[in-house]
Structure formats: structure tokens, C-alpha cells
Amino acid sequence: MITEQHIPPTRKFGLPNILLILGLSVLLFGEAWYGYHLQALSEQREQIKRDYSTINSITFGLFSVDQWRDKISDIINGQVDDFSVTPEQKAALQKQVELQLNGLINKELADINKPQKSLVGKIKKLAVDKFVDEDQVHAQVPTFAKTIVDKVSSPRGTQRIKNIVSSKVNELAAQTYDSTSSAANAVAAYMYHKYNVADSGQFRKEIHNRLVTIKASSYNDLYLMLGCVLAALLLWLLMRNMAHLHATHFFMSLLFALVLLVVGVTSSIIEVDAQLQSFDFTLVGQNVSFVDQDLFFQSKSIIEIIQKLVREPKPDTIIVGVLMFLFVIILPVVRIIAKGIHIMGNKALAENKAVLYLAFDSAKWDMADVMVVGALMTYIGLNGILRSELSEIEFHTNGLNTTTANFTRLQPGYFIFVAYVVFAIILAAILNRIRPRDARL
Amino acid sequence: MAEERHTRTHSGSTALKLLLILFLGGLLCAEGYFGYRLHLLSDQQKQIKRDYADINDIEYGLFSVENWRDNVTHIVDHQVRNFTMTPEQKKELQLEIQEIIVALANKAEAMINKPQTSAGGKIKQFAAQKFVNIDKIKAQAPDFARTIMAKVDNPANKNKLSNMALTKFGDIQKSGYIDSTIRTSDSISTALFTKYKVSSHEELNNKLMSFLGPIRTDTYNYCIAMLCCVVVVLLSWWVLRKRVDLHTVLFVLSLLFAFILLAVGLTASMIEVDARIQSFDFVLLGEHVVFKNQVLFFQSKSILDVVRVLIKQHAADSIGVGILILVFSILFPIMKLSSTGIHLLSKRRLAENKVIKYFAFQSGKWSMADVIVIAILMTYIGLNGLLEGQLQTMNIPSAGLSIITTNNTALQPGYIIFICFVLYGLILSTILKFITPYDAH
Numbered sequence: 094m095i096t097e098q099h100i101p102p103t104r105k106f107g108l109p110n111i112l113l114i115l116g117l118s119v120l121l122f123g124e125a126w127y128g129y130h131l132q133a134l135s136e137q138r139e140q141i142k143r144d145y146s147t148i149n150s151i152t153f154g155l156f157s158v159d160q161w162r163d164k165i166s167d168i169i170n171g172q173v174d175d176f177s178v179t180p181e182q183k184a185a186l187q188k189q190v191e192l193q194l195n196g197l198i199n200k201e202l203a204d205i206n207k208p209q210k211s212l213v214g215k216i217k218k219l220a221v222d223k224f225v226d227e228d229q230v231h232a233q234v235p236t237f238a239k240t241i242v243d244k245v246s247s248p249r250g251t252q253r254i255k256n257i258v259s260s261k262v263n264e265l266a267a268q269t270y271d272s273t274s275s276a277a278n279a280v281a282a283y284m285y286h287k288y289n290v291a292d293s294g295q296f297r298k299e300i301h302n303r304l305v306t307i308k309a310s311s312y313n314d315l316y317l318m319l320g321c322v323l324a325a326l327l328l329w330l331l332m333r334n335m336a337h338l339h340a341t342h343f344f345m346s347l348l349f350a351l352v353l354l355v356v357g358v359t360s361s362i363i364e365v366d367a368q369l370q371s372f373d374f375t376l377v378g379q380n381v382s383f384v385d386q387d388l389f390f391q392s393k394s395i396i397e398i399i400q401k402l403v404r405e406p407k408p409d410t411i412i413v414g415v416l417m418f419l420f421v422i423i424l425p426v427v428r429i430i431a432k433g434i435h436i437m438g439n440k441a442l443a444e445n446k447a448v449l450y451l452a453f454d455s456a457k458w459d460m461a462d463v464m465v466v467g468a469l470m471t472y473i474g475l476n477g478i479l480r481s482e483l484s485e486i487e488f489h490t491n492g493l494n495t496t497t498a499n500f501t502r503l504q505p506g507y508f509i510f511v512a513y514v515v516f517a518i519i520l521a522a523i524l525n526r527i528r529p530r531d532a533r534l
Numbered sequence: 535m536a537e538e539r540h541t542r543t544h545s546g547s548t549a550l551k552l553l554l555i556l557f558l559g560g561l562l563c564a565e566g567y568f569g570y571r572l573h574l575l576s577d578q579q580k581q582i583k584r585d586y587a588d589i590n591d592i593e594y595g596l597f598s599v600e601n602w603r604d605n606v607t608h609i610v611d612h613q614v615r616n617f618t619m620t621p622e623q624k625k626e627l628q629l630e631i632q633e634i635i636v637a638l639a640n641k642a643e644a645m646i647n648k649p650q651t652s653a654g655g656k657i658k659q660f661a662a663q664k665f666v667n668i669d670k671i672k673a674q675a676p677d678f679a680r681t682i683m684a685k686v687d688n689p690a691n692k693n694k695l696s697n698m699a700l701t702k703f704g705d706i707q708k709s710g711y712i713d714s715t716i717r718t719s720d721s722i723s724t725a726l727f728t729k730y731k732v733s734s735h736e737e738l739n740n741k742l743m744s745f746l747g748p749i750r751t752d753t754y755n756y757c758i759a760m761l762c763c764v765v766v767v768l769l770s771w772w773v774l775r776k777r778v779d780l781h782t783v784l785f786v787l788s789l790l791f792a793f794i795l796l797a798v799g800l801t802a803s804m805i806e807v808d809a810r811i812q813s814f815d816f817v818l819l820g821e822h823v824v825f826k827n828q829v830l831f832f833q834s835k836s837i838l839d840v841v842r843v844l845i846k847q848h849a850a851d852s853i854g855v856g857i858l859i860l861v862f863s864i865l866f867p868i869m870k871l872s873s874t875g876i877h878l879l880s881k882r883r884l885a886e887n888k889v890i891k892y893f894a895f896q897s898g899k900w901s902m903a904d905v906i907v908i909a910i911l912m913t914y915i916g917l918n919g920l921l922e923g924q925l926q927t928m929n930i931p932s933a934g935l936s937i938i939t940t941n942n943t944a945l946q947p948g949y950i951i952f953i954c955f956v957l958y959g960l961i962l963s964t965i966l967k968f969i970t971p972y973d974a975h
Contacts, residue, residue, distance in 0.1 A: 147924045156936040158816040220661075233645070240641045244634050253630050257623045264620075265613075271816030272935060279930045365914055391914045401913045409945045413909050416953065420902070457899050457960060460906070467906030470855050474844065474907065475914060477852035 110341050113332075117325060117345040124321035124349060128356035128509070131314040135360035135506055138307045139392045142366065145300050146390035148284050154386045155372060157273035166266040168379045173259045178246040186245070190238040198230055315505045318356070319512055325349050326516075329523060339527045340436050346520055347433050351426070353513035354461075357395070358422055360506030363472050364392040367479050367499055369486070374493040388497075389479075394506055395421065395464065420460035425517070427451055428459060432524060456521075462514045468507060476501045547779050554780060558767065558787045565763040565791060569798040572756040572947055576802040579749050579946075580834040583806065586742045587832035589726055589735065594719045596814055596825045607700065609821045614696035624683060632679040636672055643668040757947045760795070764958055767791055771965060781969045785878055788962055789871055795955035796867050799837070802948030805908055806834045807915060807940065814936045830938065836948050837863050837904060863904045863952070869893045870901075870959060874966055885972045895967065898960040905953050908945070916943035 154160060178186070209215045244250055281293070290296045325346055332338055369386040393401070399422070402414030431451035435443045442448065476499070483497040588594075595601060619627070646668075650656045685691070723735065732738045767788055774780050809832075814825040835843070837859065844856030873893035877885045884890065922939070925932045 143924065147921060150921050152921060152935050152937050156811075156814075158818075236645075237638060237641060240637050241634055244637045245630075250630060250633070253626050257619075257626050260620070260623055265819055268820040269816070269818050272931075276925070276930050276932070276935055280925070280928060283928045363910075363914070393910075393913060398910055398913045402909060407944065409947075409950050410912070412950070413905070413912075413945065413953065416957075417906065417909060420899075421906075457896055457963070460899055460902050463899050463902045464906055466858075466900075467903040468910060470858055470903065471907045471910040471914075473851045474855045475911065477844070477847060477849050477855070480849065481847060481852075 107337075109335070109338060113338055113341055114345065117328070117342070120321045120324055121345065121348055121352065124318050125352050127314040127318040127321070128352050131311055131318065131505055131509070132356055132360045134307050134311040134314065135394070135504065138304065138311070139361055139364075141300060141303055141307070142364070142390060142392060144284055144287070146366070146387040148280055148296070149368075149385050149387040151369070151386045151388055153273055153277040153280070154383050155369070157277070158269065158271040159274040159277075160383070162266055162269045164381050165376070166262055168376055168381070169262050170259050171379065172377060173255050173262070176251065176255060178251065183242055183246055187235075187238050187242045190241050191234050194234045194238055195231060198227075198234070202227060202230075311505050315508060318353075318509065322349055322353065322512060322516060326519065336527070343436050343520070343524065343527065344433055346516075346523075347429050347436075350513060350516050350520060351429055353509055353516055354422075354425055354429070357506055357510030357513045359394050359396050360509060361392045361394045361397070361504045362468055362507040362510065363475070363501070364504050365475055365479065365501045366390050366392075367483060367501070368497065370496040370498050372495050375491075392504070395468075395510070417460075417464075420458060421464045424455065424459050425461045425513075428455060432520075436524070452524075461510070461517065465507075465511050465514050468510075469503075472501070472503055472507075547777075550777075551780060551783055554770075554774075554783060555787070558770070558784070561763050561766060562787065562790055562794070565760055565794050568756045568759045568763070569794050569951075572753060572760065572951070573798055573802050575749055575753045575756065576947060579746065579753065580803050582742055582745050582749070583808075583832065583834060585726055585729075586739070587808070587829045588722060589738055589742075590810075590827055590829045592811070592828040592830055594723070595828045596811070598719055601825070605818070605821065605823050609819050610699050611696055612821060613819055614699050615692055617692055617695075619687070624687075628676075628679045628683050631682055632675045635675040635678055639668055639671045639675070753947050757950055760798070760951065761954060764791060764795065764954060768958075768961065778969070782878060785962075785966065785969065786875065788965075789875055792871055792955060792958055792962060795951055795958060796871070799948055799952030799955045800863065801836050801838060802951060803834045803836045803839070803946045804948035804952060805840075805912065805916075806832075806942075806944050806946055808832050808942040808944075809938055809940045810942070811936050812939050834946070837952065859904055859907070862900050866893070866897050866900055867955065867959065870897050870963075873897075874963060877972070878966065878970065882972055885970075895963050898956065898963055901952075901956045901959070905949070905956060908949060912943065912945060916940055 205218055209218050245254070285291065285296060288296060288299050290299050329342065329346075332342065366387075367389040369383075369388055371382060371384050372386065373380055373382040375381070395417075399414050399418045402410050402417065405411060405414075428451055431448050434445075434448050435452045438448075479499050479501060483499055486495060487497050488495045646659060650659045723738075726738060727733060730738055730741050732741055771784065771788075774784060809830045811828040811830060812826070814823075814828065816823055841856050841860045841863075844852050844859065847853060847856075870893045873890045877890055877894045921937050922932050925935075
């Protein structure tokens with residue numbers, strides 16, 4: 094029965110066929126447009142996040158000696174500026190000075206009390222013996238010490254000492270540097286120019302805004318694309334009894350699958366983003382903090398993964414890349430084409446052995462479905478590894494506080510690819526149903 | 535006559551069978567030997583790289599107290615000996631001293647001029663007023679101050695100070711903490727030095743590197759030899775494609791080859807992850823400090839190791855992925871190989887069992903999931919030159935920056951052997967489809 098109903102589309106091309114083609118073309122165009130848009134958005138997002146990651150790289154933050162130098166010399170200068178002598182310090186200082194003065198007096202008197210030979214010395218000794226009462230001199234030490242301490246701790250005195258210390262600190266700081274700040278400045282200048290912003294605050298805001306819009310519209314595109322595909326599938330349900338339209342419909346459905354495959358392969362599938370959001374610790378009572386340090390960022394589409402593998406100089410990596418290219422991209426495309434030829438071509442072509450093999454028996458070589466599982470496993474595995482690695486550098490103690498964040502997410506490209514695989518399975522089932530019985534195994 | 539011919543062909547067939555078994559048995563032994571050697575080499579390479587990573591670990595470089603001690607000793611010495619004050623600083627300090635002297639003189643004057651009651655006191659006061667000229671002392675204050683400054687600033691004093699600082703530093707070194715870190719790093723390096731019979735760090739690195747070259751070529755040679763064995767097996771299928779009577783023997787032998795590939799593929803290390811800071815280069819207080827090739831992280835894992843690591847994690851999703859990898863890489867292949875054997879050798883009922891047929895014909899590609907997981911992981915964490923690439927596009931030199939790189943991450947022979955196993959298995963199931971006496975669908 095079905096065999097008789099199966100009419101090669103080339104023979105009769107009536108109005109219903111044309112209508113179907115028109116209707117499906119609109120849907121197909123919609124799917125392709127949203128797919129194109131989605132792919133462009135995915136690239137844009139990757140670009141923006143990569144720029145953000147570059148400018149916030151740990152190389153220019155936590156690993157930068159220049160940054161540490163600036164932070165620490167700020168703290169020391171702040172400490173020096175805020176320095177004032179407390180009463181206790183003053184008392185301690187006074188004690189020290191007294192000790193020194195008493196020592197000085199003892200030494201001086203001992204020198205004079207030594208047997209003198211010169212006349213001047215003798216006279217001096219006499220005078221001192223006569224006039225200077227040792228105890229009285231010692232009794233006056235505290236008053237003199239107080240004068241010295243008062244002088245040193247007077248506002249003018251401390252200011253002067255502060256100036257000396259901080260200029261010395263600045264001098265030492267100038268002798269400590271690496272090459273990060275010049276590179277960081279160059280990167281910042283480049284990025285600010287690229288995004289038309291003036292400073293880091295604006296840059297952050299701009300990036301954030303763009304990412305929010307991109308995310309919203311790319312999910313929008315994703316749903317619309319899937320909507321188009323779903324509409325085409327629903328049409329199968331409606332027209333399951335109109336056998337004369339099946340060939341055309343199936344051919345159009347293959348085009349839908351092709352669009353899904355192309356978009357799924359070219360949009361990024363997994364985005365890995367590990368950040369050290371804050372790194373705070375207290376140094377001499379002041380807070381040193383580094384914020385938004387990007388530890389690791391990667392976002393890739395399937396085709397980029399393959400490109401990356403193939404471009405490596407090592408032969409084993411190239412082999413893997415080529416194999417993935419063959420089994421995940423080329424073979425699915427060839428199989429779609431073979432199915433198209435089988436359904437639309439003339440009898441000789443449709444029953445050609447190679448076409449039949451590719452269309453029906455090559456499923457075990459077609460690894461698009463394996464890719465879906467593999468990518469999901471990678472996502473979960475990577476996520477797990479990152480989470481445990483990040484939790485190892487997460488500290489919450491009094492002295493040190495770090496917060497890490499793991500923004501590893503599956504991207505719309507992955508869902509499109511999954512949609513392709515599901516759609517391909519449904520199409521295979523449909524094809525089995527509409528094929529002439531004699532060709533079925 | 536017909537019977538005689540039949541027996542002759544029969545005996546000829548038996549002889550041929552024996553010959554085939556002998557030939558392939560020999561080849562099987564060769565493959566087993568190559569696999570065993572490959573496994574040993576892979577272990578050896580892992581050990582050497584492990585040692586290299588240990589000796590160049592960041593703990594013993596950038597984070598090593600010993601390394602810093604040398605640098606810091608230099609710096610302290612240099613800083614103290616070259617301690618100079620700028621003219622402004624000198625002027626400020628001098629002014630301060632001068633003011634102290636003046637203040638002291640004023641105080642003395644006030645004390646002398648205090649009305650005295652006792653006769654002795656009066657005489658003393660008179661003598662002091664007569665002989666001591668306070669104004670003259672005040673006028674000389676700048677000179678005194680200058681002399682004091684010169685005393686502070688002279689080289690002999692600085693030398694004394696520097697020695698004092700260095701002894702203080704030596705005292706810190708002798709404290710427990712620093713000693714223990716130095717001891718552990720020392721014990722590790724001496725153990726490695728005696729193991730490789732070298733005397734210095736650099737020598738050890740050179741020696742380890744020189745070991746790796748030959749090991750790599752050997753590994754690749756054995757890898758290629760194993761592949762050649764498999765290719766010979768496939769070629770013998772082509773040669774004997776018409777000899778239906780030999781197919782069963784040939785197929786069973788082919789399965790044994792597959793088992794060897796699987797065993798080596800699972801146990802030899804398949805991926806090596808290596809993250810390091812290429813250089814940490816900066817100027818600290820005028821001294822150039824460079825740390826090169828600091829290994830942050832090194833791991834070399836076989837599939838079984840990966841499974842073990844994932845299953846040991848606490849999070850359920852990681853354990854799930856570990857179990858999936860276990861299923862795809864161990865259970866599926868073993869089931870597949872045994873199912874193909876069962877399908878070919880056993881009775882029809884068992885041979886046409888759905889499960890047996892699924893594993894024999896369709897399951898092969900799922901082992902590819904592991905291959906894909908490792909390939910994606912490789913592109914995400916392995917070939918990570920993101921920041922360097924970005925800087926290059928902006929024309930910013932990255933030479934002196936401390937960038938984390940993972941360029942030394944590489945796929946290992948275990949991976950290639952595993953891929954070969956998967957492909958070989960897929961080809962075997964295709965062959966099985968042709969030679970099976972039962973329905974393959």
C-alpha cells in the first residue's frame with residue numbers, strides 16, 4: 094500500500110507541493126535567520142568576555158609586582174602620615190633618652206676625673222670637682238630628656254621626620270617594579286578605545302550591559318529557532334496521511350536539520366570562566382584587596398575545538414582533530430545529503446549502494462550523538478574539577494578572605510546541537526516509515 | 535575423486551588454518567610485547583616528568599624560603615651599605631638636630647639664670663654666667679648638627695649597621711619554620727640528585743630533558759609498531775576475504791588483538807596536564823629577581839586514573855561522570871568484544887539476542903565519548919595561550935609578564951592506542967556483519 098502511495102516527487106509537482114515548499118521555506122528562512130543571529134551573538138559574547146578576561150587577568154593583578162608595590166607603599170605612607178606619638182611611646186622614648194644622657198654624663202665625668210697631665214686639664218678637673226655636683230647633674234637629666242622628647246614629638250618635629258621617612262619609602266618603592274603596569278596600561282587603553290569608554294568603571298558597566306542584552310536575545314533566538322523546527326515537525330503530524338507530499342516535506346526537513354547542524358557546530362557550546370572575585374587581607378591594620386581577578390576563561394564552538402586541535406604541531410592532536418571533524422561534522426552532513434538524494438533522486442541513484450549505505454547503515458560511524466554525551470560529560474567534569482580547585486583557594490579567616498566564582502555554563506550552541514541530534518533521530522524514524530517497503534531491510 | 539579433492543582441500547585448509555594461527559599468534563606476541571614496552575615507557579616517562587615537576591615546583595622556586603633568603607640577603611646588604619640620604623632629607627634631619635640643640639641650650643640657660651638661694655649656688659651661677667656663653671653655643675648649633683650628620687653618614691658606621699642587619703637576618707633563619715622548609719626541599723633535591731647521580735639543579739634538569747627525547751621516540755616507535763600489527767591483521771582480512779572457512783579463526787584472533795589494544799589504551803597514560811608560570815621577573819629594591827619555569831601543577835593520567843580521581847570526589851555529578859567514563863571505556867568495550875565473539879560462535883538463539891546484537895554491532899561508537907571528552911578538555915585547559923595571544927594582537931610584549939601557561943600539556947600514547955581500539959572495534963563489527971551467518975539487523 095505504502096509502496097503505491099510513494100510517488101517520486103519529480104513526476105508530479107502540484108499546487109499542494111508548491112504551497113508546502115513556500116510555507117516551509119518561510120519557516121526555514123526564519124530558522125536560518127535566527128540561527129545566523131544566534132551564531133553572531135555567540136561570537137560577540139565570546140569576544141567581549143575574552144576582552145574582559147584579558148583586562149582583568151591575574152597577570153595584571155595578583156601576579157603584578159607593580160600592583161603590590163603600589164598597595165603596600167600606600168599603606169606605609171598612610172601609616173607614616175597617621176603617625177603620632179602616644180603618651181606611652183613618649184614615656185618610653187623619655188626613658189631611652191635619659192639612659193643615653195646618663196651614660197654620656199658618666200663617661201664625660203670619668204674622662205675628666207682621670208689623672209690629668211696638661212695644665213688646662215688640671216684646671217678643668219679642679220673646676221669640675223669644685224663646682225659640679227655629679228648627683229645634681231644626674232638629677233637634671235630628666236628635664237633635659239623631656240626637652241628633647243618634647244622637641245622631637247612636637248608637630249613640627251614629627252612632620253619633619255615623617256617627610257624624611259616617606260620620601261625614603263617612595264625612593265625604595267621606585268626601586269621595585271616589573272613590566273606589568275606598562276603592559277596593563279596599554280591593554281586598558283586598547284580596550285577603552287575599543288569599547289568607547291573612559292575609565293574602568295564605565296568599561297565594567299558597558300561590558301555588563303552588553304552581556305545582559307546578548308544573553309537575553311540569544312536565548313530569544315534559540316527559542317524562536319527551536320519553534321520553527323517544532324512547527325515543521327508538527328506539520329508531519331498533520332500531514333502524516335498525505336503521502337504524496339512526504340518526499341518534499343522530508344527534503345525540506347533535511348534542510349532544517351542542516352541549518353541546526355551548522356549553527357550548532359559554529360556557536361560556542363561550553364563557556365568556562367573561573368574568577369577570584371576578591372582577595373582581601375589585612376596588613377598592619379589596613380586592608381589590601383584585589384578584586385575581579387580572572388583566573389581562567391575559555392569559550393569554544395565545536396568547529397573551534399577542531400580547528401585548535403588540527404592547528405597544533407603534534408601529529409596525535411591533528412589526528413584527533415581530523416577524526417572529530419570526520420565523524421562529528423562531515424559524516425552527518427554527508428548522511429543528510431545521502432538521505433536527500435535517496436528521497437529526491439531517480440530510482441538508480443536512490444538505490445545506489447553507497448547512497449543506501451550512507452543514508453541507513455552508517456549510523457554507527459555518525460558520532461554527533463556521542464558528541465552530545467561527550468560534551469555534557471566534559472562540562473560536568475570540568476565544572477567539578479574547577480569547583481574543587483577553586484574551593485581549595487577559598488579562605489575565610491580573620492587575616493585572609495578570598496571569594497571565588499565559577500561561571501561555567503553550557504551555551505545555546507550546545508542546545509542547538511542537541512536539537513539537531515534529536516531532530517536527526519526523529520527524521521530517521523520518519524524516513525523508515527515513509528520509505529517504500531521493498532527498500533526497507 | 536571428488537571426495538579425494540575434498541579431503542585435500544580440507545587438509546589444505548587445516549594446514550592453512552594452522553599457518554594462519556601461527557602467523558597471527560606470532561604477531562599477537564609481538565603486539566603484546568610492544569604494548570608491554572609501551573606501558574613501561576609510559577610509566578618511566580611519567581616518573582621522569584614527575585621528578586622534573588617536583589624539582590621545578592613553585593614550592594621550591596618562587597615560594598621557597600631558601601631562594602628568597604639568597605635574594606634578600608643581597609638586597610639587605612646592598613640597601614644598608616648604599617643607604618644614602620638625598621640633600622633635602624639631610625637638610626631636614628640636620629634642621630631637626632639643630633633645633634634640639636638650641637632647645638637644650640635654652641633650657642640650660644633658663645636653669646642657670648634661675649635665682650639661687652645658697653651661697654655655693656650663687657657662686658656657681660656667677661661662674662657659669664661668666665664662662666659659659668649660651669649665645670655662642672646657639673650660634674654653633676648648625677655646626678654641631680652637621681658634625682653629627684657626618685658621623686651618622688660615614689661608611690664605617692654603615693658597614694657596622696649592615697653587619698648588624700645581616701646577623702639579625704641570620705637569627706631569623708635559625709628559627710624553626712624556615713629551617714624546616716629548607717630541610718624538606720633539601721631532602722627532596724638531594725634524593726633526586728642521588729637518584730640521577732647529578733650535583734646541581736641545572737644538571738638535573740638537563741639530564742631529565744635528555745632522558746625524555748629517546749623515551750618519546752621509543753614510545754612512538756612502539757606505538758606505530760602496534761598499529762602496524764593491527765594493519766597487518768586488517769590486511770589479512772582483505773587477502774583472505776574469499777576464504778570463508780578461515781573467517782571464524784581469523785575473527786577470534788582479531789578479537790585478541792583488540793583486547794591487547796584495549797588493555798594498553800586503558801592503563802598507559804593518555805593525557806598530561808602541565809601548568810606553569812613561565813617567568814616571574816621583577817626588580818625588588820634595585821635587585822633583579824627572576825624565577826623561571828615554575829611548575830604550578832603537573833598530572834599525568836590514564837583513563838583508569840581519571841575514573842579513579844572522578845569517583846573519589848564528593849560531588850555526585852563528578853562521580854556520575856566517572857561512572858559514565860568507566861562504562862564507556864571499560865564495560866562497553868569488554869561487552870562489545872565478548873558479544874562479537876558470542877554472536878559468531880554460539881547458537882542462533884543466543885546470537886540473535888537483542889542485547890548481544892546491540893553490543894556487537896552498535897555500541898562501538900560510544901567508546902568514542904571518552905575520546906571526545908579528553909579532546910575537548912585538551913582544548914579547554916591544554917592549549918591555553920589566551921592571554922599571550924590577546925597581547926600579541928595588541929602588539930604588547932609579554933616577555934617579562936608572569937603568565938600562567940599550559941603549553942606543555944600533551945596527549946599521550948595511551949590516548950592514540952585507545953582511539954585505535956575504538957576504530958578497530960568499529961571495523962571489526964563491520965567485518966562481522968559481512969561474515970555472520972545470522973541476521974545482523
